[in-house]
Amino acid sequence: MRHNENTITLLYTSDIHGHWTREDGQSGGSLACAAQYASNLRSTRKHVWMIDNGDLLQGTPLASHVALHEEQYGAKMIGDLLRTSGVDMTVPGNHDFDYGMPYLQGVIASSSCVWLAANVRHCSGNGLAEAYHIVQFGTRRIAFIGVTTRIPAKQYPDRVTGWEWHDEVATIRTILAQVRSSVDAVVVCYHGGVEQEGVRDEENAALRIAREVEGIDVLLTGHQHDRFVRREGKTLILQPGSHGTDIGEVTLTFVTEEETERMAAEGRIVDITGHEESAAVLTEALKIRSSAEAALAQVLCQCDSSLELHDWRDLPLREHPIVQWMHEVQLQESRAQLSAAAYAGEKPFKLSSGQLTRGDIQRIFPYMDALSIFQIKGTELLAALEVSASWYNEATQEPEADWLKPHLLLYQFIMFEGIQYTIDASRPIGSRIQACHYKGHAVRHDDAFTIVMTDYLADQASMYPMLRRMKRIYRLEEPLVRLLEKYAGSQHLLQIDAAPNWEIIGGI
Numbered sequence: 001m002r003h004n005e006n007t008i009t010l011l012y013t014s015d016i017h018g019h020w021t022r023e024d025g026q027s028g029g030s031l032a033c034a035a036q037y038a039s040n041l042r043s044t045r046k047h048v049w050m051i052d053n054g055d056l057l058q059g060t061p062l063a064s065h066v067a068l069h070e071e072q073y074g075a076k077m078i079g080d081l082l083r084t085s086g087v088d089m090t091v092p093g094n095h096d097f098d099y100g101m102p103y104l105q106g107v108i109a110s111s112s113c114v115w116l117a118a119n120v121r122h123c124s125g126n127g128l129a130e131a132y133h134i135v136q137f138g139t140r141r142i143a144f145i146g147v148t149t150r151i152p153a154k155q156y157p158d159r160v161t162g163w164e165w166h167d168e169v170a171t172i173r174t175i176l177a178q179v180r181s182s183v184d185a186v187v188v189c190y191h192g193g194v195e196q197e198g199v200r201d202e203e204n205a206a207l208r209i210a211r212e213v214e215g216i217d218v219l220l221t222g223h224q225h226d227r228f229v230r231r232e233g234k235t236l237i238l239q240p241g242s243h244g245t246d247i248g249e250v251t252l253t254f255v256t257e258e259e260t261e262r263m264a265a266e267g268r269i270v271d272i273t274g275h276e277e278s279a280a281v282l283t284e285a286l287k288i289r290s291s292a293e294a295a296l297a298q299v300l301c302q303c304d305s306s307l308e309l310h311d312w313r314d315l316p317l318r319e320h321p322i323v324q325w326m327h328e329v330q331l332q333e334s335r336a337q338l339s340a341a342a343y344a345g346e347k348p349f350k351l352s353s354g355q356l357t358r359g360d361i362q363r364i365f366p367y368m369d370a371l372s373i374f375q376i377k378g379t380e381l382l383a384a385l386e387v388s389a390s391w392y393n394e395a396t397q398e399p400e401a402d403w404l405k406p407h408l409l410l411y412q413f414i415m416f417e418g419i420q421y422t423i424d425a426s427r428p429i430g431s432r433i434q435a436c437h438y439k440g441h442a443v444r445h446d447d448a449f450t451i452v453m454t455d456y457l458a459d460q461a462s463m464y465p466m467l468r469r470m471k472r473i474y475r476l477e478e479p480l481v482r483l484l485e486k487y488a489g490s491q492h493l494l495q496i497d498a499a500p501n502w503e504i505i506g507g508i
Helices: 031-042 061-069 071-085 101-110 151-155 168-182 206-212 279-296 321-334 358-364 378-389 455-460 465-469 480-489
Strands: 003-013 048-052 120-122 132-137 140-148 163-165 185-191 218-220 227-232 235-240 246-257 260-271 299-303 338-341 355-357 370-377 415-417 420-424 433-438 448-454 471-479 502-505
Touching: 003 031, 003 140, 003 218, 003 235, 031 048, 031 071, 031 246, 031 279, 061 071, 061 279, 061 358, 071 101, 071 279, 132 168, 140 168, 140 246, 151 163, 151 455, 168 185, 168 206, 185 206, 206 218, 206 227, 206 235, 218 246, 227 260, 235 246, 235 260, 279 358, 299 480, 321 338, 321 370, 321 415, 321 448, 321 480, 355 358, 358 480, 370 378, 370 455, 370 480, 378 415, 378 420, 378 433, 378 448, 378 465, 448 455, 455 465, 471 480
Parallel strands: 003 048, 140 185, 185 218, 218 235, 338 448, 420 502
Antiparallel strands: 003 246, 120 163, 132 140, 227 235, 246 260, 299 355, 338 415, 370 448, 370 471, 420 433
């Protein structure tokens, strides 16, 4: 028996969200950890290919500063960071579009790695990046296809004007028809997640890709921040968590036995929390950080310690001052009757010396989401309140299982302002809102109100499909984070007088 074996190792990260070093994000993991892990593996294995699967450019105050204030020099700094990290290939994630197309295109042009974006094309016909790339590993040829969730087209229409997101399945199928016969394996890098069984989902389409497109050996996913290895038919599917705490590792082994060849694809998720960080990446990150520290440390106002968040579990149990403040800013800027907000910032969130800095604001709300004013009917409002009320386990008031899939969905837990409402956690889910009043009058199904919220909550908060039926009246130009900065800068002392407008009864 003649036995020959070729092994190719694919390493990939996803959803690092600006955690380039531990100091940037303090998550325990980082791009620098992943870079060192790859470097160590390359010293013992011949064929190692490193991929970033999107959402690298956004998520920390440092990342936001680089994108918003360093202009094209910032794009070059990120290009240098990618080059130093040893990343061979990158797929843009939805949040890589947060700062607009010129910045993303600048990063692509400045980096030496291959960028893939098969389903993102300009209406002129030009693609954002390569659709696919074939890599030669010894005698083996591997085709990589990159696609991105279609969320940016909805979330940032004013920042991606002229750009179109095409269906992932149709795009991949077309490319596979061209390349499958000339390669030994096909790897799809998809910045998107696994949809619920039987649900047509424009945001996540991994199951549809694996089931409807033949010939995919490995499907690398992301976006959901989940951590798993699974198979769907003949396709190996992985997702490696988020914030640089883990790295996905796929081993492709080619074996020829008596003139018959087979390939085995095995995957695992490796926890790199606390691992050694690449000295070269740390050096590049220090260059970026040194140019941003003064701006991020700028004091906008004094504030009291009530704005701190010590435990995320406090948020769903009582109206926290940090959420109350978000409501106040949204209502002041929009003049809407109601406000809806969810906390998506650092957990815990701590202040130093009673001062609120520009960096602190970006830790409270690390996204570039804009606000819109909608018309919401009483029926939709009451239904949305019941969704929020479904958070609580009757016995413990901890989150129910549906709020833990595929991970903790605290950033989608919506709290409302402008109404008074009571949640009875002892009652069955779907009938927990015991009272809901607007200016002393019970909210009726045929009522109508104006409400302000981020476009993300209105369009992509998966737990609240009724919000997608609202009529948009108009959109505010400035992102919420900028409005928070402006408000803080106008105050000498920021004090939030929390006047709770909702309560929980029943349960424990």
